[in-house]
Amino acid sequence: NDLASLMDVSVNEVISVCMGLGMFVSINQRLDAEAITIIADEFNYDVEFTKSDEEEAEIKVEEDPEQLVERAPIVTIMGHVDHGKTSLLDYIRRSKVTHGEAGGITQHIGAYDVETTDGHKIAFLDTPGHEAFTAMRARGAKITDVAIIVIAADDNVMPQTKEAINHAQVAGVPMIFAINKIDRPNANADKIREELANMNLLVEDWGGKYQSQEISAKTGAGIDDLLEKVLLESEILELKANPKKNAVGTVVEASLDKGRGYVTTIMVQGGTLKVGDTILAGQHYGRVKAMFDHLGQKVEAAGPSTPVQVLGLSGAPQAGDVFKVYDSEREAREIANSREQIQREQSLRTKKHITLDEIGRRLAIGSFKELNIIIKGDVDGSVEALSDSLLKLSKEEVKVSIIHQGVGQISESDVLLASASDAIILGFQVRPSANAKRLAEQEEIEIRHYSIIYDAINQIKDAIEGMLEPEF
Numbered sequence: 001n002d003l004a005s006l007m008d009v010s011v012n013e014v015i016s017v018c019m020g021l022g023m024f025v026s027i028n029q030r031l032d033a034e035a036i037t038i039i040a041d042e043f044n045y046d047v048e049f050t051k052s053d054e055e056e057a058e059i060k061v062e063e064d065p066e067q068l069v070e071r072a073p074i075v076t077i078m079g080h081v082d083h084g085k086t087s088l089l090d091y092i093r094r095s096k097v098t099h100g101e102a103g104g105i106t107q108h109i110g111a112y113d114v115e116t117t118d119g120h121k122i123a124f125l126d127t128p129g130h131e132a133f134t135a136m137r138a139r140g141a142k143i144t145d146v147a148i149i150v151i152a153a154d155d156n157v158m159p160q161t162k163e164a165i166n167h168a169q170v171a172g173v174p175m176i177f178a179i180n181k182i183d184r185p186n187a188n189a190d191k192i193r194e195e196l197a198n199m200n201l202l203v204e205d206w207g208g209k210y211q212s213q214e215i216s217a218k219t220g221a222g223i224d225d226l227l228e229k230v231l232l233e234s235e236i237l238e239l240k241a242n243p244k245k246n247a248v249g250t251v252v253e254a255s256l257d258k259g260r261g262y263v264t265t266i267m268v269q270g271g272t273l274k275v276g277d278t279i280l281a282g283q284h285y286g287r288v289k290a291m292f293d294h295l296g297q298k299v300e301a302a303g304p305s306t307p308v309q310v311l312g313l314s315g316a317p318q319a320g321d322v323f324k325v326y327d328s329e330r331e332a333r334e335i336a337n338s339r340e341q342i343q344r345e346q347s348l349r350t351k352k353h354i355t356l357d358e359i360g361r362r363l364a365i366g367s368f369k370e371l372n373i374i375i376k377g378d379v380d381g382s383v384e385a386l387s388d389s390l391l392k393l394s395k396e397e398v399k400v401s402i403i404h405q406g407v408g409q410i411s412e413s414d415v416l417l418a419s420a421s422d423a424i425i426l427g428f429q430v431r432p433s434a435n436a437k438r439l440a441e442q443e444e445i446e447i448r449h450y451s452i453i454y455d456a457i458n459q460i461k462d463a464i465e466g467m468l469e470p471e472f
């Protein structure tokens with residue numbers, strides 16, 4: 001998608017070139033340097049690689065092994081709605097936050113860290129769910145070390161459980177299954193283990209490789225054991241970082257606070273962040289004026305795997321943006337400015353009105369929620385049938401609206417309506433008038449022609465699903 005934008009061609013063209021090269025890619029898939037060069041060449045573009053966010057984010061690069069010390073794991077909790085993700089995060093926060101001796105009150109800053117009974121630290125991302133996880137990944141962030149998949153023992157492995165598992169697997173993040181709500185009389189943990197086994201996910205108790213733990217987020221049963229298992233998993237991962245260099249990490253969330261200005265929660269992943277450091281995150285930079293932990297207490301420095309709230313950035317970066325400390329404020333400003341310019345150019349290149357091919361790109365910019373459609377057809381029956389079927393394609397994330405339908409030629413007024421409401425026009429066995437055609441070209445309104453209802457439905461469905469695919 002990004003590559004298509006840069007070359008100003010449609011995403012479908014890029015995907016079909018990829019297929020021609022034997023690469024089956026989705027719209028948000030990241031391509032490696034070699035693939036980009038080959039694809040760009042197909043479109044007669046030369047590629048020059050400059051320093052990218054991802055390279056800057058490569059936290060492990062060229063580390064001096066002497067400087068590396070163990071760091072705490074960073075955990076994301078995922079699972080089906082109502083299976084207990086929030087309850088688990090809350091229970092852990094309430095019961096394990098020990099270093100708040102000074103009497104801090106827990107603040108929701110998007111992440112927190114705890115100390116286990118035997119003194120080990122674990123950091124949690126406080127936005128449960130795979131949507132947030134994947135949105136961050138789509139921005140290049142590699143922040144989660146271990147995923148806890150929560151499954152309610154009085155329910156089943158549900159669609160979002162499967163999605164969460166799938167997203168963790170594609171990201172290569174190890175999973176631990178937390179079989180929750182075992183305090184409930186109708187809880188049946190064996191049934192959950194069996195369902196997992198049926199998906200080829202055999203848990204350790206049954207001789208498989210996946211750790212699992214029965215818990216109750218309500219009574220706290222099993223939660224210490226669950227945290228032990230997180231630590232075990234992280235030992236295997238040998239998580240290390242160099243605390244002595246300039247800090248790098250990822251933005252967890254950001255907002256504008258009336259009194260304090262831009263407030264950004266970041267997860268430090270390498271180095272140590274200090275008050276007074278100049279940092280750059282996304283298009284925004286600034287000097288760290290003050291830092292707070294998740295208890296609202298002032299801190300002067302934050303090392304690897306520590307989440308902190310930072311004051312002093314010039315704007316609100318996006319969750320998943322990489323941040324980095326720069327020695328020179330001028331350098332940080334220059335990079336921020338050039339990023340802003342690139343973003344501006346890319347959004348200018350975005351087409352005036354929606355087209356089916358454009359949907360994925362708009363979604364990536366975060367500005368697509370509703371697909372407006374105008375249907376014109378030769379007979380009432382087919383217009384009705386098409387409209388009914390298209391309405392059924394609506395999903396929670398993207399609503400399909402038929403803003404107008406009718407029998408007859410596609411007219412100038414149809415095009416004007418499309419222009420005003422950013423719609424596409426579907427013609428079923430009908431064509432636009434000459435004037436309508438001219439106006440559509442001028443207004444950049446997409447008109448699609450069909451003679452088979454099924455084709456129309458499929459194309460719209462593909463467009464919507466293309467943009468709903470997990471973003472890898």
Ligand code: GDP
Pocket residue numbers: 079080081082083084085086087088128180181182183184215216217218219
């Ligand atoms: P989420 O949507 O996954 O974040 O789920 P929540 O944490 O909001 O939990 C959904 C509901 O299940 C709430 O009413 C919780 O009180 C309840 N719940 C969560 N964990 C447990 C548990 O271990 N035992 C019982 N009995 N109820 C639980």
